[in-house]
Amino acid sequence: GENVEQHPSTLSVQEGDSAVIKCTYSDSASNYFPWYKQELGKRPQLIIDIRSNVGEKKDQRIAVTLNKTAKHFSLHITETQPEDSAVYFCAARGGGSNYKLTFGKGTLLTVNP
């Protein structure tokens, strides 16, 4: 089955700096890569996703890049703000499944004012 590795497990940045979180996956047939944000005490919510036929996607201050050859994808947050502080999860949908996502273990991002 699919295996997703996520790094780093914790990340601390100053407000206004950029943050990058990286994930690797094992199944070369994986075709969908979402990122979820989970604020303390709240449910995970989708913030951005990318499909395997696209190399990069951007939505305001967040962007995701995908390198299919290397089997890794990254989340980039620019001009970080204290409200970006949360746990971020990457996920991948393996080629053999239409529904199932495999999640990384999460990154705790802290943005210091």
Add this chain to the structure above:
Amino acid sequence: DVKVTQSSRYLVKRTGEKVFLECVQDMDHENMFWYRQDPGLGLRLIYFSYDVKMKEKGDIPEGYSVSREKKERFSLILESASTNQTSMYLCATSLTYNEQFFGPGTRLTVL
């Protein structure tokens, strides 16, 4: 707006008890999922269902079963609760190929 609700936010049970966690969605989504979330381990899939009465094992199904008698309702059952099942349980729903929407979670403590 998708609404996914779970029967309890907090639950305390004793070892050996049978435990039912229920998830209800109001958006006619075909797919429903049960995850458990533990610090440092991320979200791990227990079971999922892609249609009424259909179910598939996820990555950690041992000690759990599920039931989906109606499209909007997906139940997770702990046949005989054990202390190592103390965790946060999250339900999610999705349309095929699309994002998953999560419920608020149930924090289960087994004493």
